[in-house]
Amino acid sequence: MVCHCISFINLKGGVGKTTTAVAVGEMLAQEHRKSVLVIDLDPQTNATVTLIKEERWAEMNRAGHTVAQLFYDKLNPHMPPSFQIEKAIVRNVSTINDGISHLELLPSSIQPIDIQEQLPLIAMSRNFMAKPLDVLKAALQPEIDRERWDYVLIDCPPSLGTVTKNGLRISTGYIIPTIPDILSTWGIYQIVDNIFGLAKDLERPISALGIVATKVHGNDLHRRVIADMRAVNSGSSLSPGLFLSRRCLTARFHKPSLFLAGLTSMQTSEHSKASMVVPTNLCEI
Ligand SMILES: Nc1ncnc2c1ncn2[C@@H]1O[C@H](COP(=O)(O)OP(=O)(O)OP(=O)(O)O)[C@@H](O)[C@H]1O
Numbered sequence: 001m002v003c004h005c006i007s008f009i010n011l012k013g014g015v016g017k018t019t020t021a022v023a024v025g026e027m028l029a030q031e032h033r034k035s036v037l038v039i040d041l042d043p044q045t046n047a048t049v050t051l052i053k054e055e056r057w058a059e060m061n062r063a064g065h066t067v068a069q070l071f072y073d074k075l076n077p078h079m080p081p082s083f084q085i086e087k088a089i090v091r092n093v094s095t096i097n098d099g100i101s102h103l104e105l106l107p108s109s110i111q112p113i114d115i116q117e118q119l120p121l122i123a124m125s126r127n128f129m130a131k132p133l134d135v136l137k138a139a140l141q142p143e144i145d146r147e148r149w150d151y152v153l154i155d156c157p158p159s160l161g162t163v164t165k166n167g168l169r170i171s172t173g174y175i176i177p178t179i180p181d182i183l184s185t186w187g188i189y190q191i192v193d194n195i196f197g198l199a200k201d202l203e204r205p206i207s208a209l210g211i212v213a214t215k216v217h218g219n220d221l222h223r224r225v226i227a228d229m230r231a232v233n234s235g236s237s238l239s240p241g242l243f244l245s246r247r248c249l250t251a252r253f254h255k256p257s258l259f260l261a262g263l264t265s266m267q268t269s270e271h272s273k274a275s276m277v278v279p280t281n282l283c284e285i
């Protein structure tokens with residue numbers, strides 16, 4: 001079994017990264033009976049408080065059972081590390097049905113210091129062997145290797161900083177949720193280009209799995225931007241197996257949605273070649 005690790009990323013805030021990541025996780029676990037881990041890499045902790053109650057988060061946070069603690073441990077090598085992966089993972093999360101079996105969460109934390117800025121310096125703070133991009137991988141890889149999850153879904157902050165790169169470091173692919181307007185789609189090329197560069201450095205593909213158009217209104221601008229994105233994508237020979245399917249997603253959406261039905265049948269295959277990739281599929285929810 002291969003674990004699909006998928007980052008949900010856009011440089012623009014408020015475009016539906018968290019909502020899409022959480023909804024896809026709930027759908028995969030609830031409807032497709034997949035084992036799913038959602039990692040909240042965003043200090044805004046929105047995915048965390050969507051999936052668990054705030055009181056539970058406060059307990060976890062006090063005990064240092066958050067992904068932020070994993071990074072703090074690296075930033076403070078003179079202190080004994082307190083992050084423990086098993087204690088930090090919350091099982092059976094979601095507000096749907098009081099929790100979904102096989103849906104797990106690695107929560108985030110509001111961070112008093114900017115981990116993104118500090119993390120590149122860890123190798124200078126007595127941590128000479130520590131690589132800033134490898135912190136999350138070092139903690140999670142043993143669990144991924146023992147095939148604990150079918151999917152790891154990573155809710156990224158709206159930046160391409162070191163924390164986001166820690167997520168991409170373990171990702172096999174990425175999805176770009178975007179409102180189909182000019183501002184939200186502005187950074188897409190930069191994201192694709194940047195991740196392509198990272199994948200090249202890592203000498204393995206990080207597949208561009210698709211664009212999810214969110215908050216779609218039938219206005220002229222949205223119609224035009226969607227048409228433009230489709231036109232770009234139709235020229236690509238890369239087709240990673242996502243397709244459009246119209247149906248209700250979960251209780252999160254009140255109206256019928258278009259969603260990523262192809263995720264469960266996705267192969268790891270060579271959809272990402274060692275050439276410049278553009279996101280190939282457009283899905284709407
Ligand atoms: N597909 C959608 N349809 C309608 N509303 C949506 C959709 N996706 C997200 N929203 C709404 O848009 C708002 C922002 O969504 P969300 O928090 O998921 O964005 P984000 O990209 O994760 O933001 P941030 O960059 O701040 O983390 C929320 O109020 C959410 O309910």
Ligand SMILES: [Mg+2]
Binds near residue numbers: 017018019042044155
């Ligand atoms: Mg978010």
